Amino acid sequence: MKKILPISILISLVLPVVVLGQTTVITAPELPFLETITKIGNLIFTFLLVLSVIFLIYAGILFVMAAGKPEDVEKARHIILYALIGIIVAFLAKGIVFFIRSYLAPGI
Numbered sequence: 001m002k003k004i005l006p007i008s009i010l011i012s013l014v015l016p017v018v019v020l021g022q023t024t025v026i027t028a029p030e031l032p033f034l035e036t037i038t039k040i041g042n043l044i045f046t047f048l049l050v051l052s053v054i055f056l057i058y059a060g061i062l063f064v065m066a067a068g069k070p071e072d073v074e075k076a077r078h079i080i081l082y083a084l085i086g087i088i089v090a091f092l093a094k095g096i097v098f099f100i101r102s103y104l105a106p107g108i
Helices: 004-021 032-066 070-104
Strands: none
Touching: 032 070
């Protein structure tokens, strides 16, 4: 009875290593064109997102500084609208990259 406990502990520690050690890793084919598209898409996504956030902050400051002037409030609303459109375009850039990658190399 005393030998069963250490043997079962040893088996429970060694068995996952043996099972996981026999897995094979399937690598996808290297497509430098897709890597370039991914890098460009990520760059566009990051740039547009940062720029949109900066313009949202700027529009918020304009709202605060407008002090009820309708032309400044309208200007701030337009900036917010365009910043939100910029965020949508940024996510579309990310989606287009995902679509191209999934269409050209579905296994990646």
